[in-house]
Amino acid sequence: MMEEVHEVKSALSVHGHNIKVTEVLKDGDALTFLIVSKKLSGTGEYHVDRTCDDFEWLQQHLFSQEDVPGIQGVIFPPLPTKAQVNASAKVMKQLGFLGLGEWQPYCKALETFLRQVASHGILNKNKAVEIFLTSSDPPGRQRAKKNIFNRLSQAVEEMRKEGHKDVDEFFQTKRDHNLALTGYTKSAAERFLDVVLTEQKIAVACGHFSAALHLCVEAEDPDKQAFSRICVKLSEVFDSMKKNMMSVAENNMNTLGLGLDLESRYQEAEKEMLFRRTCKLVELETARKNAEKAKPVKKAAMEEVKKAAETEFDHICGVAKQEIARFEGARVEMLQQAMVQWCEKQLLTAKESADQFNQHLQAFRGMA
Template identity: 35%
Template sequence: MDTVEENGRDSPVLEEPFAPLYKIRVADAVKNGEAVQFTIKVHKVKDDEDGFVVRQFEDVEWLEHCLVTQQGVSGLIFPPLPPRPELDARSAEAKSKKQLGSSTKVIVGDEFQKDCRNLEKYLRLLISHEVFGKERALENFLTLKETYGNLRRQTELRLRKELMSRLSNVVGEVRKGGHRDIDEKFQQVRDWSSEYLSALKEDSANFKKTVFAQRRLAGAYGHLGTSLTSTSVYKDESSDKVDKLMGCLAEAMNDAKHGLEVLSTNDEKTLGFQLEFYCRYMDSLKEMLYRRTCLLVQYEDANKALEKAKPQKRQAAEEAQEAAQKAYNSCTDMARRELKTFEQERLRAFQHGLSAYAESQVKTARDTYALLVKSLATVKKMDI
C-alpha cells in the first residue's frame, strides 16, 4: 500500500474501490445459421462513448479461456460461463417434454431472453471485478469488431491442444481434492461449500419442478377453456344462455392460464435465475478452493523434498520450496479477499431475488384475482 508523509510520519493511503471501466447491456440475441449472435451495447465510462459489438457463444468461451489461462489467478473465483444456447430441434423437444409433460404436442420456443440475461450477468461480474475488469482480453471482447472473430478462430487449434493438456493435469491431481487443509477457516469453507452446493442444487431442481407444474396447469386451463367455447348445435333461448355461460367460464380459464404463465415466467426471472446461477457460481468457488489445495500439496511436497535433499541438490530444492511457498501464499491472500467479496455479492443477489420474487407473486395474484372477479361478476349478472 502506498504511503504519504504526514507530520513526520508515514500514513497509509486508503485504496478506493474499483470503479468499472464499462457499462454493458446485452440488448438481444438472434439465430444466425448454427450460432446465436448477441448484440452487446457498451458504454466507455472514461470517454463517455457508446458503441456495440456482436458476439457469438464461441467468442464468450474464448474470453473465458483468455482469463483462466493467465498467470497468478489461482486464488480468483471466476464468474461461471453461461450455458450454451440450445438450437437443435431435439433439444427443444426434450425441453418441452420436461417442462410441459411427456404427452405435450407443444414445442417451447427459443429462450434467447434467458440467454441474454445469463450473458449480461456474466459480463457485469467481469467488468466490476478489480482484476478481470482491467484485463486486455475483456477490453478486446467489448471493443474490437471485425478483427475479434479472426483472432479467436486463429487460436482454436491451439485451444484444443491446451484443453487436452489441462484434462491430463486434472486427472493427475484428483487425489489432492480431499487433502486436509492446514488453515482451519479454509477447511470450514471447503466443508460448507460442498454442503451448501448440494442443498442449493436440490432447491433449484425443486423450484424448477414447481415452475414446470405451473406451466402444465396453465396448459390444462387452456385446454379446458378451448373445450368450453364449443357452441350448441340447436339454437334456442336455453342453449344461448348455456353458450354465454360457457363462454364466460372459458374466458375465466384463459385468464387463469395467463396468470400462471406470467407467474412462471417471473418465477424463473427472479428467484429461479439466482438459484440456477449460484449453482454454477458455487462450482467456480469450489474450483478455486481446489486450485489452492493443489498449491498447498505442492508446498508440503516441496518442504518434504527440501528436508530429504542431498547437499548437491539442496539449492534447487530451496528454490523450488520458495517458489511453492510464494505461489501458495499469494493464492491464499487472494482467496481471502475473493471469499469476502463473493459472500457479499451472494447475499445481495439473493436478497434482490427473494424481494423481486415476492413482489411478482403479489402483483400477479392481484392481477389474476381482478380478472377472475370480473368474470364472476359477469356470471352473476346473467339471467339464467
C-alpha cells in the same frame, strides 16, 4: 479476424455495471448476441455482436493468465453452458432456467457474466475484455494453450487431493461449507425449475380447456343459448387462469429462478477455486518434503523450488480470502434482491388476477 491477444494490463473504456445483452439473433443453428456498453469518456455506446464461441474465447483468455500472481485464487465468474438452437434434452437439462423463455434468461446470464468480469479488479485488466466489449471485429480464435483449467483437468486424476486435509482452518471450513452448499443450491434450483415447468403445463392445460369450451357453444339453437353463454364465460375464466399461471411461471423464472441458477453456478466456481488451491497445497507440501530429503548437491535447487512454491501459494491464499469475502457479500445481496423481486412480482400478479376473477364473478352473478 483479430490477432491473438497478449494479456497485458488495460483499463476498460466502458462502464462495467451498465453492460447489456439486448438481443439474440438466430441464423440457422447459430446464435449471435448483441452487446451494448456505455463509454466512460463522453457520450455514446459500443455495439458489438458476439457468438457463443466468442464468449468461450474470452473465458479462455481469462483462464490463461498464469503470470498474474495469485490468479488461481480467483473465483472466476461462471460462463453458462453453451447455448444451442434445437438443443438436445441433455443440453436443455444443463441449461435449466436458462433454456426457458425464448433465450431472455440466457441473455440475462451472459449479461451478468460480463458485468462480473468487467467489475473484477484482476480480470478486467486483461486486454481481451476490452477487445471483446468494444471491437467491431470478431475476436480471434483461441489457440490451444496451457491454462489453470488444463491443470485442473489433469489434477482430477488425483481426486485424493480434493479430500486432502487443509493446514489452514479458515480454508478447511470454507471447503466443508462449500461442499454442502453446492449440493443444496443445485437441488434447490432443480426443484424450483420443476415448479416452473409444472406451472407452464397447467397454463397450457387451461388454454386447451378454454378452447374446448367454445366447442359447446351452439349460437343457432335458442334452447341452448343460456348454456352457450355459460360456456363462453367459463372459457373466459379459464383463459384468465391460463394468463395468470403464465405470469406466475414467468415471474418465478426471471427472479428467484435466475437467482438460484446463478447461485448454483457460482458455488461450483468457488469449489473449483478451492480445489485449485488444495492442489497447490499438495504441491507445496511435496516441495517441502523434497527439500528436506534432498542430497547436498541438490539441496540449494530444492530450496529454491520450495521458496517459489511458498511464495506462489501465499499469493493464492491472499487472493482467495479476498475473493471469498467479496463473493459471500455479493451472494447475500444477490439472493436478497432475487427474493424481493420475486415477492414484488408475485404480489402484483396476484392483485391483477384477483381483480380479473372478481370481474368474472360479478359477470356470473349478473347472468343469474
